[in-house]
Amino acid sequence: MLSIRVFYLDKTMRVRINGEDFLFTESVNVAGLVAQRKMRPETVVVEHNNVILARDKWEETLINENDTLEILSFVGGG
Amino acid sequence: MNVFEEALIQYFGKPGLDKIQSTVVGIAGLGGLGSNCSACLVRSGFRKFILADFDKVELNNLNRQFYFLDQVGLNKTDCLKANLLRINPDLDITLVTQKISKDNAAVVFADCDVVVEAFDKVEYKCLMAEVFLGSGKLFVSASGMAGWGNSDAIRIKKIKDSCFLVGDNCSEVAGLLPPCAPRVTIAAAKEADVILSWVLGR
Structure with a gap:
């Protein structure tokens, strides 16, 4: 079971996800970010600041100001 | 350069x-x-390819895959090579007739400038993304092309300069949503178009 941590921030935080800028008003870990997007973790690959992040690191990895994330989610077929 | 390739100069210079x-x-x-x-x-x-698959051609592949009835039961690698050589006889193709895994993926495709993820199972799509997303190679993947209709929803999404994802990202193959030639071929053609435009734009 993934735990989602949320802390409220004094100011907004800019994060780049899949090439687009997003503003966050609360701190969030990678697990929370995936959950917010209603993605099934087993179908998702996350690259955090140019490093592939293993699923067992999603909870402990907090998103910081100016972080860059690439989030890919997949469905089957081909 | 053969006659087929000479004819391509008029299109690409x-x-x-x-x-x-x-x-x-x-x-x-x-x-x-x-x-x-x-x-x-x-x-x-x-003309330079590394083609990997451990599977054999099955009858139920022929609804969408580039094989023929007389190739059922044969290795996909051998059959695809034979079919592609009928288009251009001077291709340089390396075949890898084995299962791709986390342990061998980086080695198998080490010499590639471009890697295409073309698996059907999510587990393997994820595996390829984990290995090649940050590799510096152009990585092109696909997700969501089952069923029929609404094919304009099959789009190319740029994840970053070296990574593109093709598909509608929601149409998963299932009992009532089978993989069919039109949508699967559209996704495959879009993967190829990403690669062609990336290479010509370099």
């Missing part, structure tokens, strides 16, 4: 064709995506 012909493309999975994507690439002048 010599410098363009040189770029295309010097690019090494790896394709992981030679089903509906991989077989059709490779055919598009060969028709566009690409």
Whole structure:
């Protein structure tokens, strides 16, 4: 079971996800970010600041100001 | 340069064709995506490939994959090579008839400039993304092309300069949503188009 941590921030935080800028008003870990997007973790690959992040690191990895994330989610077929 | 390749110069010019012909493309999975994507690439002048699949051609592949009835039961790698060579007899193709895993993926496709994820199972799509997303190679993947209709929803999403994802990202193959030639071929052709435009734009 993934735990989602949320802390409220004094100011907004800019994060780049899949090439687009997003503003966050609360701190969030990678697990929370995936959950917010209603993605099934087993179908998702996350690259955090140019490093592939293993699923067992999603909870402990907090998103910081100016972080860059690439989030890919997949469905089957081909 | 053979007559087929000479005829391509009118479309790409010599410098363009040189770029295309010097690019090494790896394709992981030679089903509906991989077989059709490779055919598009060969028709566009690409000649260096590493093609990987451990599977054999089955009857129920013929609804969408670039194989023929008399190839049922044979290795997909051998059959695809034979079919592609009918388009251009001077291709440089390395076949890998084994299962791709986390342990061998980086080695199998080490010499590639471009890697195409063309598997059907999510587990393997994720595996390829984990290995190649940050590799510096162009990584093209696909997700969501089952069923029929609404094919304009099959889009190309740029994840970053070296990564593109093709598909509607929601149409998963299932009992009532089978993989069919039109949508699967559209996704495969879009994977090929991403590669062609990336190579010509270099």
